[in-house]
Amino acid sequence: MxxxxxxxxxxxxxxxxxxxxxxxxxxxxxxxxxxxxxxxxxxxxxxxPAPQDVAAAFAENFAVIALASLTTLREAAFGYLIAIALGILIAAVLSQSRILERSFYPYAVLLQTVPVVAIAPLIVLWFGYNDFSVIIISLIISLFPIINNTLLGLQSTPRSLVELFAMHRTNRLATFWKLRAPSALPSIMAGLKISAGLSVIGAIVGEFIIGSGGTQGGLGVQIIFAQGRMYTSLLFAEVICATLLGFLFFLIVTLISNALLGHWHESAS
Structure with missing residues (x-):
């Protein structure tokens, strides 16, 4: 008993x-x-402001903050999902050839180092003052960690296992799906965790620079409005909501990572 x-x-x-x-x-x-x-x-x-003043400002402006949070959530989610698809695809292609990696990987690094503020006018010129431009900025900021970690994971497959697959005359595609991709999964999930928060940061930065095509804008737009009105309590409340939004993304990715890795990898313990 x-x-x-x-x-x-x-x-x-x-x-x-x-x-x-x-x-x-x-x-x-x-x-x-x-x-x-x-x-x-x-x-x-x-x-x-005092914590109770921030709580009061949040309660008073709950409808505006909730709508702004949903706008930022949508922009960050789209940018993040596109970054996942592009990042894993690019890393998978680069991992198949050293020549491709040496030719294109430096430009992926270059994309990460270019200040978003510097290319924001081009993004506006190409896509306009709308939510899609914010999504593009979120995508740019969150893309590189996914490419880098995925590529690192795919290239870190134990050589002995690769040689074992070669001895059994396994073709390149089967080796990728049955060996390299599963072996790279912990690195892939690590990259996704890093980019989870960056996607929200990218959406907020995009709203700072570009604004939003919606009726009232996302959290970044509302933060600028609160700053202009010197409404510090509301400003704190909106910053805390943006932080919690990034934490929510990270938590979701962590739960997915633990479910995928299960008990076979130390990072899920």
């Missing part, structure tokens, strides 16, 4: 060990934030 009940306490202890530390850190952060607003920034809510 005791052995049948033992897994439940063990799971509770494991859950507490997993969630308690970040909750303690969050409580400490909120406490420090509140302390600062009562001491150093007392009477200076235009610089650092």
């Amino acid at each position: 005791n052995s049948a009940r033992s897994p439940l306490p063990a799971r509770l202890v494991a859950a507490a060990g997993q969630w308690l530390p970040p909750l303690i850190v969050a409580a400490g952060f909120l406490g420090l934030w509140a302390l600062l607003t009562l001491t150093i920034y007392k009477g200076k809510g235009f610089l650092v």
Whole structure:
């Protein structure tokens, strides 16, 4: 009887060990934030508003923030999904030939190093002031980590296994799907985790630069509006929502990663 009940306490202890530390850190952060607003920034809510003022601003402007969050979510999601498809495809092609890699990989690096602000006028000229331009910027910012990590994973397949497949006269396509792709999966998921947050950052940056074709814009547009009105409490609320949006993307990718990797890879433990 005791052995049948033992897994439940063990799971509770494991859950507490997993969630308690970040909750303690969050409580400490909120406490420090509140302390600062009562001491150093007392009477200076235009610089650092109190947590309760941020919560009040969020509740008062909930409809606007929710609609803006959905707009940014849509833009970031489209940019991220396109980046996943393009990134994995490009990495798969480059992994098949050293000549292709040496010819095109430097341009993938170059794409990552070009400041988005510098190419934003071209994006606007080509695609206009609309949501699609924001999606393009989100795509550009989140693409390189996927290409880099996927390519690294595909090229890191153990040589002994590759030679074993060659001994059995396995063709290149079958070797890719049955050996290289599964072996690269942990690296691919690592790249997707990095790009998950970057896609939201790209959408926010795109809204800063381009705006939005919607009726009220995404979180980036609303942040600019709040800054212009010196409504710092609302500004904090919108920044926190943007942060949570990026965390949501990361959490979803992490759950998918754990489901795919299961118990066969250490990163899923």
